[in-house]
Amino acid sequence: MQLHGYFRSAAAYRVRIALNLKGLTAKHAFRHLRKGEQRAPDYLALNPQGLVPSLELDDGSVITQSLGIIEWLDETFPEPPLLPADRLQRARVRAFAQVIACDTHPVQNLKVLNRLRTLGLSEDAVTDWAAAANREGLTACEQLIAREPGPYCFGPTPTLADLCLVPQLGNARRFGVDLSRFVRLLKAEAVAKVLPEFADAAPEHQPDAE
Template sequence: MIRLHGYWRSTASYRVRIALNLKGVDYDQVTHDLRTGEQAADDYREIAPQGLVPALETDGGIFTQSTAIMEWLDEVFPDPPLLPADPPGRAQVRAMVALVACDIHPLNNLRVLQSLRRDLHAGDRAVNEWIARWIGEGFAALEQQVARRGDGFCFGDAPTLADCCLVPQVFGAERFDVNMAPYPRLREITARCRDLPAFADAHPARQPDADPVA
């Protein structure tokens, strides 16, 4: 039994969906609408004390934090591997993952944007500039890393955890109209990944809790 607690537009949940799909793991989904604060409900906090998505319920326990969940998946379901076999390669991929998951995403997730508006009275223009700034700085660095180590994907010639993180973050950038022109390698990798069923099926628009298309 594997149950993913998430939200269709959460980029962290999106990462885990990709990893689950790449591994060919069947799972159920439980949605928690971040816009209405469902993730803060007491019954969900018993599962995920921070009140954040994603959380993964398994027979072996409950896991939180998307990067920890993905590494658990890679250890329990080793084929195909999402981390390189050699220690230097694993370190490089983990650095790419951290660049997105630790340096870009936390500054642009919903609770931070809500705080900017509520606590600092930032308007839409200021919030959008904030989003573009941190995505841009992170993507500029990732573009360089990919230039050194990529061969069709972020690292090497097959998807890794770095690609699981990149594609959802590009989705977030597109959602907020961030200019992606300066990052041709990231755009090329994202397009290649989106052609793969594991990535395509994980797209937010294809999730059962997605908003209906007008």
């Protein structure tokens, strides 16, 4: 397997954690988003969106979209599970992940922020936009797990929710969001970040980190 990613992409970071938790070794190809390498013809042939991550399987098949990749990994390599066995709890984990992956991250990704810049917004206004998207998404996430005992987002082991949360908190910090009131989220992050599977997947530990 080969993962096409970028050190700072929160979506690629989610998949790196999943691979580590599953104990899988993948080759890593890096596409430098700020240099536009994700729009090179050879990459667009793999992923017509020109986004990372993409997971290229040994038979040449390609899976795109981080949540889709993680669900495939979980179905293909079931241990340890990244979704709870209980159907309702699975739905809650997926909803939490989608608050981040659908309603938060895409509204503050590089592509959208660049579009705002071309509309003439100042750097401060662009940062405010990104910070607001993070604040809003994380506020919902905090409430979604307020009654979950933890220590992870949903129970005693990491799930898809934690795979989405940890990278997003990194983004929120980059945009200057004050995270202190997200007590429950920070508790989940604290236990996750000390796991080697999360730590090794962090942007600053990737070979393409700047």
